[in-house]
Amino acid sequence: MHPLPFRPVLLSAVALLALSGCNRKAAPPAMPPQQVGFITLQPQSVNVHTSLPGRTDAYEIAQVRPQVTGVIQKRLFKEGADVQAGQQLYQIDPSRYQAAYDTARGQLAEAEAAEVTARAKLERFKPLMQAHAVSHQDYDDALAAEKEAQGRILNAKGQVESALVDLGYTHLNAPISGRIGRTIITVGALVTANQTNNIAIVTRLDPIYVDVNLPAITLLRLKRELAEGRITPQANGEVPVTLTLEDGSTYEHVGRMALSEVNVDPSTASVVVRAIMPNPDKLLLPGMFVHAQLDEGADPNGLLVPQQAVSRNTHGDPQVWIVKPDNTVELRQIQLGQAIGINWLVTGGLKAGERVVTVGLQKIKPGAKVKPTEDATSQADSNASSQNKGQ
Template sequence: MKKFFVPLCLSALALALSACGKNPATEEKKPVVKVSTEVIVPQALSINNELSGRVVAPRVAQVSARVAGVVLKRVFEEGSEVKQGDVLFIIDPAPLQAELDSAQAALRKSEALAFQAKLQDQRYSALVDSNAVSRQDYDNARAQTLQAQADVAANKAAVQRAKLNLGYATVKAPISGRIGRALVTEGALVGQGEVTPLALIQQLDPIQVDLMQSTRDLDNLRDSFRAGELQQVGKNQARVTLIRDNGSFYPLPGKLLFTDVSVEPSTGQIILRSEFANPDRDLLPGSFVRVRLEQAVNKQGLSVPQRAILRDSAGVPLVLLVDAENRIKQQPLQLGGAINDRWIVNDGLKAGDRIVIEGLQHARPGEQVQIDDPTPPLAHSTDR
């Protein structure tokens, strides 16, 4: 047994020493990470600003009583659509009709007195030349004729005013739109010494949104326009998209109407008014919304897919660049706004750079990667 024990021990020792002295270079190499990339290509990009705003009705009419009286009837249905000229309320017309009748009677009386004064004026005019009447009597007759004519004119005006008041007893819609709740009920005394609101009508289609933008942002845009970095979008060409409270986009596009000429002293902001079609009455006055407004175009803009963006511990956005030797390098960025699923790059990249868009979780800075089906340079749409 001892003769075989020594060679076996020597063999085991030789195998152990052989395993310990194995060359690391002979070990199996780590597989190269495969990534997909995209080449950065300049393209025309719209510069959008997302602004807060409030929905406002372009036309608002407060229906008020223009004559004093008792409301007899409410004709309209609360919350319904009304057209200009539709009857809304009926105020008791009896007292107003009586005033009209009285004014017409006073007019007929004044016309009779004017006729009598005119005849006397004509008789005295024929007699004054023959000295049958004195010049004083003729002048008095002439003055009475003129006074009677003035009384007729005054009474005609009183009749016209009485007719207007009688017409105001039938309260009509001054504009077309949606009417709210009635502010008075049947039997209410209105217009007695003060203006009495009866209802409110608001135009809802189209509807407007007043946006607020800081003067600093506007100044930065103007500086970019003057420097030639950006091209201004015309008022009629600017695309305006409304974002609802739930984050969804309003399906109908809007348009920019005008920019106000004064700044709000308390906020340092300026109002930009936009308009949207509202056929289904989804947008109601007073609602707070967000609006994405296209204000400029960068003819040589750069953008990257949102999925290509990483962030460091400080929250700084960065991408993974692939150099000429297919090695990974981290590149911090300054991002602008978003267009669809892409971020606008303000600084950090240049045309021709190749960035990793897939396989980011396996790629490490300094390591060499294998580009798997590199994405060709494509012109990405800037439509929302």
């Protein structure tokens, strides 16, 4: 009678074995390594440039102001036209200054006539004094009178020159060559000597300045890279400058960097850099907003990494995934320079020969095993971008 209670025990054991077999069949297979695309960093010659916003400024500017008082008789220029240095712009009524000049010339003639009489008297007294026919006192008086007459001539000549200068100032001439703006006064208006308000402005437009603010940290980087030989300067030693206008178009003429300020502005931590741009067509006008690109030279060992390979951490620091020799991946923080085409110029954190992941970044984690494949497309784009920048 014992086999009866033994049957449920056997059935339970068989059920457990069956469930165990089912569990072994349901276990997922091991995942294969994630496939990723990478590029191998290779040093290459990269043209280095810095793009900064700036504004144009006049090369020369002169405010036209009267230096004598009088009524404007004529305006001798067309508003908005180009004028030459010395070209007459206005005519001030010259009558009073002509009269003063004529009076001064008359006084000079009188002084010269008086000097002739005094010199003749002195010449007569000289032999008479030697013969004791006149006293030494009379001779000294004649000598003093002749010198006084010479002094009056010098004074009269000064008056003539002063009157002639004032007469010349009735011709208001252009102080520099350039383009003249609108006139502030009209014919018949009274102007006064040394007035504070100008009556016209002449601006030289060709060439023209472009002033940009270069961050001091960028200036330090440039000097350091030049000292280390990472950047090769231009053959003529000058730094070319190209412009992008406010409408996005490229300015057709190439200028050069002229100077940089000695002092750093403490409020902006920047240095003013001034470029000189040719402006034969007068397209650039003072006060225009532009983007100036300073070509600094070539970095013979530049490393470029595609922008798609770079991500940012929570602090905004750039980072890339590296494929190590054992085909595991590592997330590494790097330092970047400027953007060149679709790439970033690497300034730290990477070295030549390392493999940077460009495809499949979202599916990997630190230390994971991957199946790397050369990303020929990104590598070709990187080389093409570098070559285009070098032209």
